[in-house]
Amino acid sequence: MKRALIGGFISLIGSIWALAIVFLAGSNLVTSWDTKLGRLWSTVIEMDLACLFVISVVFIVLGLILMAVELFCKEK
Numbered sequence: 734m735k736r737a738l739i740g741g742f743i744s745l746i747g748s749i750w751a752l753a754i755v756f757l758a759g760s761n762l763v764t765s766w767d768t769k770l771g772r773l774w775s776t777v778i779e780m781d782l783a784c785l786f787v788i789s790v791v792f793i794v795l796g797l798i799l800m801a802v803e804l805f806c807k808e809k
Contacts, residue, residue, distance in 0.1 A: 737803035744796025750789035754782050 758776040766775035777783055 737800050740796040740799025744793050747789045747792025747796060751786060754786050
């Protein structure tokens with residue numbers, strides 16, 4: 734049960750972090766961008782937030798994996 738709670742908090746922290754990065758980039762959009770990436774992702778890359786965004790996505794995935802492992806773990 735503890736690992737499920739820890740996974741939930743890690744996933745929540747990653748989600749809030751990613752949301753903050755998207756809001757920050759959304760309020761400071763670039764004027765010219767690559768059509769393949771899109772305007773938002775071009776802004777994230779230009780503001781040097783791509784590394785932080787990737788770390789937040791890793792936190793989300795790690796939290797989900799911890800919760801899934803706890804869900805399918807057998808009780809002792």
